[in-house]
Amino acid sequence: MTDASINTASAENEAQFGDYFALLKPRVMTLVVFTAFVGLLAAPVSVHPFVGFCAILFIALGGGASGALNMWYDSDIDAVMKRTARRPIPAGKVTRDEALSFGVALSGFSVLMLGLATNWFAAGLLAFTIFFYVVIYTMWLKRWTPQNIVIGGAAGAFPPMIGWAAATGGISVESVLMFCLTFMWTPPHFWALALFMRGDYDNAGVPMLTVTHGRRATRVHILVYTLLLAVLAIAMGFTSAGGPIYLTVAIVLNLLFIKGAIAIWRRDEEDAERDNFAAERSFFKLSLLYLFMHFGAILIEAGLEKFGYGLSLGGLL
């Protein structure tokens, strides 16, 4: 490398540490960290706190690596969408090749380290999650099917399962239901967003359900997924990870969520335009609280169990 070649970047376009960190999608990482942490703590096997910390860290890094690879592949559409135009690649801070190398290296590193810190089953699950998000979702299905959100949701749903696997070395009803909770939650969450954030996905040519099947069909889909989600969320209460606190939270939140979904289903575009998508916006906000409170309740149940105050309704499922 010559002195001339390393100096081509101007000072304002020089990638800083924060730009590489932004490649990891830190906001998505917070969800990964939280749900993986809940999965790890809810597991019936206790883990050394330092090993647990390392497991969460490597799961988060694996999630971040898949985010970097997603930004590498999607840099063309990121540049078109308002929401993503300021990401490091479209902003000209990081090149596509750098993002690719960074993502691949971090993927390998996170999987290897998780395997060494915990077990190879959890590491394999993390590797599969990265593969699923990058290859199956980003490269293959995202630009091809309007069910892209449903499939993408699966990738985001794996962390609690990996956390559980890091502690136990396997899979169980509880970890599958934790997966299902995030998996079924993702479509209504994103479709509500797509209803009031119109235009962005159309410009990028991403086949969102709102565009391919219409906004009426999206409203119906939100209701159907919300009803299915409620069944799974409440079923979770009857496993060893659930309990009376979880069940109370789940019943209240699912009733509110179903009420919101019915309100969205009953409205047409004229109603929505009139109040600037108030029902859709409040459903979206509630969806954030919904997931946080469900996993929070599992965490509380796990905490009570560890201190000998557990009132698990487990064994029924």
Added chain:
Amino acid sequence: MNFQKPHELHERRKGRNIGVGLVLGALIAIVFGLTVVKVTSDGFQTPATLTESN
């Protein structure tokens, strides 16, 4: 003695270099910590003990 003025590049990449340094430091601490936890855990067996038990 000849002190050279730091190149502008060093100044420009200072934040990034400090960040990488801290990450590498944290990695050393993590690997060390994990090693300590693993070798002091109940189930830990040295290769010699493993050979004897076989």
